[in-house]
Every structure is written in structure tokens, then in C-alpha cells.
Amino acid sequence: MKMDIKNYPLLRVNYKRLEVDNKNYIFHVPSSSVFELCEDSHRVLNKLENKEDLNSDEKEIFNEFMSLNLVGNQFKEKDVKVQKFPAKALVLNVTSGCNLSCTYCYKEDLTSLKNRGNMTMQMAKDAIDLFYNESPDLKNYSITFFGGEPLSNLTLIKQIIEYANDFFGSKGVNIGYALTTNGTLLTKDIIEYFFKNRVDLTVSIDGPEVLHNKTRVFGNGKGTYKSVVKNLSTLLKVYGDRIVPARVTLTRGVSDVLKIWDHLKNDLGFKEIGFAPVSSGENDFFNLSPQEQIKVFEEFKILGNHYVQNAINGKLNGFSNIHRTMMDIHEGRKKRLPCGAGVGLLSVSYKGDIDLCHRFTGSDFKSFGSIKDGLDKKSLSNFLEKRANEKNSDCQSCHARYLCAGGCYHENYIKNKTPEIKGHQYCDTLREWIDFVVASYVKIREKNPSFFDKFLTNKGVKSKIF
Numbered sequence: 001m002k003m004d005i006k007n008y009p010l011l012r013v014n015y016k017r018l019e020v021d022n023k024n025y026i027f028h029v030p031s032s033s034v035f036e037l038c039e040d041s042h043r044v045l046n047k048l049e050n051k052e053d054l055n056s057d058e059k060e061i062f063n064e065f066m067s068l069n070l071v072g073n074q075f076k077e078k079d080v081k082v083q084k085f086p087a088k089a090l091v092l093n094v095t096s097g098c099n100l101s102c103t104y105c106y107k108e109d110l111t112s113l114k115n116r117g118n119m120t121m122q123m124a125k126d127a128i129d130l131f132y133n134e135s136p137d138l139k140n141y142s143i144t145f146f147g148g149e150p151l152s153n154l155t156l157i158k159q160i161i162e163y164a165n166d167f168f169g170s171k172g173v174n175i176g177y178a179l180t181t182n183g184t185l186l187t188k189d190i191i192e193y194f195f196k197n198r199v200d201l202t203v204s205i206d207g208p209e210v211l212h213n214k215t216r217v218f219g220n221g222k223g224t225y226k227s228v229v230k231n232l233s234t235l236l237k238v239y240g241d242r243i244v245p246a247r248v249t250l251t252r253g254v255s256d257v258l259k260i261w262d263h264l265k266n267d268l269g270f271k272e273i274g275f276a277p278v279s280s281g282e283n284d285f286f287n288l289s290p291q292e293q294i295k296v297f298e299e300f301k302i303l304g305n306h307y308v309q310n311a312i313n314g315k316l317n318g319f320s321n322i323h324r325t326m327m328d329i330h331e332g333r334k335k336r337l338p339c340g341a342g343v344g345l346l347s348v349s350y351k352g353d354i355d356l357c358h359r360f361t362g363s364d365f366k367s368f369g370s371i372k373d374g375l376d377k378k379s380l381s382n383f384l385e386k387r388a389n390e391k392n393s394d395c396q397s398c399h400a401r402y403l404c405a406g407g408c409y410h411e412n413y414i415k416n417k418t419p420e421i422k423g424h425q426y427c428d429t430l431r432e433w434i435d436f437v438v439a440s441y442v443k444i445r446e447k448n449p450s451f452f453d454k455f456l457t458n459k460g461v462k463s464k465i466f
Contacts, residue, residue, distance in 0.1 A: 008062075008066070008071045009071065009073075010049060010070065011069060011071060011072065013396070013397045013399070014028070014029045014030055014068075014069055015027060015028055015029060015068075015070055016029065016399040016438075018438060018439055020442045020443060023036060023446075024042045025037060025442055026070075027435075028068060028070075029399050029401065030334065031332050031334065032328060032333055032402055033329075033332050034329065034442055034445070035068075041064075044058050044061045044062060044065070045065070048062075048065070048071060077389075079385070079389045080389055081385065082343065082380075082381045082384040082385050082388070083381060085135075085375065085377065085380065086135045086138065086344065087131060087134055087135050087343070087345055088135060088138050088142065088344055088345075089141075089142045089144065089340065089345040089346075090128065090131040090141070090142070090143050090144070090345075091143075091144045091146050091345060091347040091348065091357070092119060092124055092127060092143060092145055092146065092348055093109075093119065093146050093147060093347065093350050093358060093361050094118065094124075094145055094147060094148075094153045095118045095119065095147045095148040095149070095150065095152055095153040095156075096109045096110060096111045096116050096117045096147065096350055096362065097110075097111050097113040097115070097116025097147065097148045097153075098116075098148040098182075099113055099149055099184060099185065099219070100149065100182050100184070100216060100218060101218065101219045101221075102215055102217065103215045103217070103286070104215050104249060104251050104278060106410070106414075107147075107361065107362060108361070108362035108363045109349070109362020109363075110148060110362070111148070113152055116148060118153050118156065118350055119153070119156060119348075119350035120156075121160070121163075123350070123352050123371060124156065124163070125163060126352075126371045126372075127348045127352070127371050128143070128164060130346075130371060130374065130375065131346055132167070132171075134346070134375060138173065139173050139174060140173065140176070141173060141174065141176070142175070142176045142177065142178060143160065143175065143176075143177050143178075144179065144180075145177070145178070146180065146347075146358045149181065149184075149185065150180075150181065151179075151181055151185040151190065154190065158193070161177060161197050161199075164177075165197075176198055176200070177194075177197065177198060177199040178199065178200040178201075178202070179199055179200070179201055179202070180201075180202040180203075180204060180247065181201060181202070181203060181204070182203075182204050182216070182224065182228065183203045183205065183224075183227070183228035183235075184218075184231070186234070186235060187231070188234050188238070191231075191234055191235050191239075192238055195238050195242070200243075201239070202245045203228070203244060203245075203270075204249070205225075205246050205264065206248050206249055206250075206260070207248065207254065207263055208225075208259065209223065209225040211254045211256070211259075211260065212224070214254055215249075215251060215254060229268065232268060233269075236268075243271050243272050243318075244270065244271070244272075245272040245273065245274060245320060246272070246273045246274070247274055247276065248274065248275045248276065250275055250277045250278060250288060250292075250296060251286040251287075251288065252278075252286055252287060252289060252292065255277075255288055255292045255295060255296050256299075257275060257295075257296055257300065257303065258302060258303070260273075261273060261303060265318070270318070273318055273319065273320065274320035274321055275300070275321055279293060279411070279426055293426055294429070297429050297432070301433075303319045303321075303322070304437070306319070307319045307322050307323070307440070308440045308443050311444045311451045311455075312443070312444060312447045312448045312451075313448075314448060314450070314451060316455045322437055325434065326441055326444075327456050329403070329437065329438060329441050330441070330456050331456075333402070334402045335404075336388040336402070336405060337384060337387060337388050338404070338405040338406055339409070341356050341357035341409060342357075342368065342380050342384055343384065346375070347360070349361045349367075352371040353367040354367055354368050354369045354370055354371070355368070356368065356383075356409055357409065357410070359408075359409075360409075360410060360413070363413070365413055366379070368380040368383070383420065386420050387406070387419070390406070393406070393422050394424065394427070395422050398427070398431065399431070400430060400431050400434040404434070405422075406422025406423060407422060407423035407430075411423055
């Protein structure tokens with residue numbers, strides 16, 4: 001007896017096939033999960049794709065496909081309502097001043113140290129009060145210090161840490177700190193102070209001296225590499241087993257990923273390295289060329305294969321670009337928004353404006369309230385819902401939609417003059433990268449599943465056979 005399937009269309013937008021080591025899998029888009037297809041399930045999916053009728057003994061598998069929303073009525077995404085803003089991360093832009101003149105810097109309020117604007121301690125206190133009052137029921141909070149170069153306002157940072165330790169300690173909750181620095185102002189005393197006070201440090205460094213000094217320069221045009229490296233050995237020694245990530249900005253002419261990785265990992269000793277390719281900056285001079293974008297992602301795959309081999313052997317190689325996406329897949333994250341900006345994160349300028357994130361500080365894009373007047377929840381909610389619920393986009397049919405969510409707000413703002421429209425700067429490349437990461441996840445899951453328990457969260461196994 002044949003099953004009539006004409007009233008049950010196949011929802012191809014909800015899965016992506018992949019074959020790994022001669023086994024068949026699907027990436028289940030609605031749950032960001034990976035499922036291995038047994039022989040029978042593989043046969044049924046083939047029939048559905050070819051619009052062939054099923055046998056009655058295939059009904060059970062067909063029903064499971066229906067439960068996964070792979071077949072049935074045409075899939076329609078429900079609109080998201082954003083009414084709460086449970087921020088657990090506060091970004092304090094403690095200064096607009098920087099001792100560097102990096103040629104590609106996106107910060108629109110950036111000034112020299114001489115002309116800088118500094119946050120006051122009262123502003124910082126008021127920001128922390130507002131931050132906590134918006135999310136009073138959490139157990140863990142974090143404050144990130146940003147600039148300019150935040151170390152140029154070290155006195156304020158120390159005052160904030162002392163105040164926040166008392167403030168959150170009195171409420172019986174945890175507070176952690178993070179800071180991204182260009183590394184030139186670090187001293188042994190500063191490093192030891194940060195280590196003692198649980199401040200996670202990230203260093204901006206773009207590779208070997210010749211590459212780094214192309215764009216990361218002092219105000220007089222002199223390269224900063226030697227100044228950074230001089231302080232780096234002390235930093236890594238003091239921090240020991242605590243990870244200090246390197247953040248690399250890839251710009252036109254600074255795109256040799258493998259060379260940069262080798263130097264930062266093997267010569268300088270970084271245990272974690274993340275790359276930020278620039279493809280939509282205002283100044284096209286710094287954007288990666290199409291050829292460089294292809295090369296960058298091909299070299300990402302080489303590093304990704306290193307990551308997989310290390311994971312199979314029970315080790316973490318520190319390539320954060322693949323690790324973050326691996327976590328999303330393992331935890332089954334379904335993102336309708338690209339990041340926590342405006343929801344899990346609040347960013348405050350030194351003047352007290354509440355911005356979508358630190359990248360928008362000083363830009364022409366609107367703020368969402370101020371420390372003085374409070375968070376403009378209505379305006380922020382409207383913005384987030386418009387972005388999350390955008391329908392006129394190719395994203396609706398993309399199998400990577402819940403891992404990408406339309407890309408960075410700020411990149412889209414630069415490219416499209418608004419962050420409300422999802423970006424399509426390098427969709428094909430990103431889809432190919434997502435496919436690579438999913439296949440990598442499967443390889444690790446099959447050969448060393450304990451890796452995820454050790455190095456990722458343990459929120460359930462996102463791979464099964466059916």
C-alpha cells in the first residue's frame with residue numbers, strides 16, 4: 001500500500017544534507033542539531049526529495065520527519081517579541097582617547113590622548129546601578145572596559161573594580177571583568193593587578209612585525225609591534241594557564257592567516273587566536289578583496305582541520321572562529337539576532353549614552369536612552385523586533401540562518417546605512433564555512449565525544465541516529 005504524500009511538501013529550508021566519512025547526515029536547521037540518517041531514513045528522504053510515494057512500512061519514519069518539521073505545511077517563522085532586556089554584560093567605554101592611530105579603526109569617537117573624553121566615576125556608578133536594576137535576578141555579571149585604549153584611563157578602571165566588587169559582592173552574585181588592549185601600556189604591576197582581580201585580557205595584534213606594523217601604529221606613524229611583544233612575555237607568564245586571546249584584524253594586505261597563526265601561536269605563545277575579516281568598512285582601501293576573502297576562508301579550513309585533529313586527540317588548539325560556532329551547534333542555539341547587543345549586553349559611552357554596542361559609540365546611529373534618562377525600552381524593542389522579524393530577505397531560505405542571523409549590526413550599518421537590514425556581504429562564503437564546521441562537529445562527535453564535555457558546555461548531545 002502506498003502513502004499519498006502530495007499534501008505534505010518537503011521543507012528543504014529546514015535541513016541541509018551532508019556526508020561525512022561515507023555516512024549520511026542532515027543538519028537540522030530549526031534546532032541547529034546534527035542527525036545521522038540510518039539506511040531506511042536515508043531511503044525515505046531520497047523518495048521525498050524525488051516526490052515518490054512511500055510504502056506503509058515507511059510511515060513511522062515519515063512521522064518523525066514531520067515532528068522535525070521537515071515535511072508538512074509550509075514553514076512560517078513566528079514573530080519575535082522583545083519585552084525584556086536581561087543584560088548580563090555591561091560595556092563601559094571609559095575613554096575616547098588612544099595612544100595609537102590604527103589606520104583601520106572603526107571607532108567614530110576616537111581621539112588622541114590629548115583630546116580625549118573620559119568617563120567619570122559617578123557615570124560609571126550610575127551605569128552599574130542601571131545595569132543591575134534591569135537584570136536583578138542573575139547570578140553572574142560581567143563588565144568590559146573599552147575605549148579608545150582603556151588602559152589610558154587606568155585610574156578609573158581600578159575605582160570601578162573596587163566599587164563593583166563591593167556592589168555585586170553585597171548582593172551575593174558574581175562579577176567578572178574583561179578588557180581589550182593594544183598591549184603597549186601594559187606593565188608588570190598592571191598585569192599582576194588585573195590577574196588578582198580576575199580581569200580577562202585580550203590583546204589586539206595582527207601578526208608578525210611586518211604585517212602588524214602596516215596598520216597598527218603610534219600617532220607618529222611608528223609601528224607598535226616591538227612595544228606590544230616586549231610586554232607580552234610578562235603578560236603570558238603571569239597569567240599562566242589562564243587564556244589570553246589574540247584578536248587579529250584581517251585587512252587588505254594583512255590576510256595571510258596561516259603565517260599570522262604560526263607566529264602568534266608558536267613564536268609568541270598565544271593559546272587562543274581569533275580573526276576578524278574586514279569586508280564592509282567605510283574605507284574600501286582596508287576591505288579584503290574578493291580574492292583575499294576566498295583565501296582567508298580556505299586557510300580557515302586548514303586551521304579548522306587542525307582543530308578537528310587536535311579535538312580527536314583530546315586537545316584544544318585555540319582557533320576561536322571555529323570553536324564559537326562549534327559551541328552554537330553543540331548547544332543547539334537558534335539565533336534570531338546576531339549577538340546579545342541590546343538584550344544581553346548594554347554599552348555605555350563616556351558621555352552616558354546607551355548604544356546598541358561599543359561599535360556604535362560616537363556614530364550617527366541613534367542611542368537607546370542614556371544613564372540619566374534610562375533605557376529607552378520601546379525604541380530598543382522596536383529595533384530588535386524589526387531586525388529579528390525581517391521577512392524580505394534571502395535569509396528565510398538559508399540553512400545557516402540561525403547560526404548567522406544576518407551578520408553583525410555594525411557591518412550592516414556601514415554597508416547598508418542601517419543595522420536593521422540583514423547583510424549579504426559574503427553569504428556564499430559563510431554558508432560554505434558553516435557547512436565545514438558542521439561536518440567538523442560530526443567528525444569529532446563520532447571519534448571523541450568526550451571532547452565536548454571537556455571543552456564545551458554539556459547541554460545534551462546534539463547528534464543522534466534515526
